[in-house]
Amino acid sequence: MSQAVLITGASGGIGQALVKAIAGKGYTVYAGVRGEAEVLAGMPGVRTVTLDVTDSDSVAAAAEQVGRDLRDQGLRAVINNAGVIVQGPLEIVPPAELRRQFEVNTYGPVFVTQAFLPLLRTGGGRVINISAATARQPVPFLAPLAGSKAALASMSTALRMELAAWDIPVVLIEPGSTATAIFDKAATAAEAALALADPGRAALYAEHLAAVAKATARRRHASTEPVVRTVTTALEARKPKRVYVVPGDARLLGLLSRLPAPLRERLISGTLGLTGVQAGKSTPSNGSLSTTRDRSR
Template identity: 60%
Template sequence: MAQAVGSSGLQAIVNNAGVIVQGPLELTPPADLDRQFTINTLGPVHVIQSFLPLVRAGGGRIINISAPTARVPIPFMAPIGASKAALASLSDSLRTELAAWGIPVVVIEPGGTDTTIFRRADATTETALGAADPARVALYRDQLAALAKAGAKQKLGPVDAVAKTIARVVTAPRPKRRYTAGSGVALFGVLAHLPAGLRERLITTAFGLG
């Protein structure tokens, strides 16, 4: 890569790769948890460590793609939420570490976006539950049915809004620390500022888990 870009370095690196691991935390296979954090949290760290010298040379910036569940914990989404919350925390620390070189570290939080990531997540969850103890799976039957019903009502937006936000951040002279983009993300912003007890009651009701 250094030979390809020469002394001009890189304008930006975008850590966009990610997976969703979901379902009852009690029944999530350890291997799936490892995969969740390896890809969503440690993957961006490895990319940053490898390419930071080129970003520094190019006066560029680092862009990490987070998720609304990093700020607002959602039942049965603990692995994805925790992995993205860790990425957001790493981003905040890194921003101050790189302030001496004026390298912005930006977190973009997209809403529900129409990509294959959700279908793949559903397939992984189905496999995990199929391999789990049926008696323990049965404990969550009503909750998982309610969650599936609520999820079927979710409207996923096109990728365009997220892609345009990333492009804007890449070219902005002074990008902000955080951006949101896409469908439904504004609601998470409201929920994030509510008292924890009220927020949890609203989320429980919204997903039919009361």
């Protein structure tokens, strides 16, 4: 059985932690990164691979590079970790940002899996996709994230059955809020999109966004350790589970998803400070929305 693993999004917070932990267990880790990743330089057992998950040509080139390096060994696992968060009122999310959300979170794992499946067959490997608790239970102002991860979950389920004949497990990991830079990046992108949106429409959500910001400021993000521990379990299990829910608020959202919809939505709205928030009084100055330049390339 192969002892080589590919991890996408390796320069991010969870990605770095996964690379360090899995390489520390003696695996050869191919760390997929879009550009330079000095933080990974010199790590024992780590080999960086240039890989933009939204570009199928880049993914194919990376698969060829890893295949040449491994020769007949193959891969123990592909860990599709690369991801972004696009947030804000769905009414004013720019088209380019919505496309970016799905290109990275949904299409990216598919492109990577397609290209690396021959190496997984050779290595007796498995696919591990990093999903999100919001895939099962969406929350307000994270609709793009929830949609992209729900689509990933659906395709993972179908792929699991498609690959059963080769005994290639397809595993979903559902983390909750984790203390990484991804949330700061998401907030910055959301503020930029809001600034470029129709001012009247943006004003409609001013009280909603203020309430959510106040509520989320009190929330503590978990460390990357529970995610790393869960992924490592899925990597090393002889028969991995279909879905692993990371301990923390991901489990809470999972429990909420089982409640009747009216009660579930009241609880979520209350937790986010939205109970009693009134509709905004402003009206759009026109029917169009400004868009941001596509940052997915």
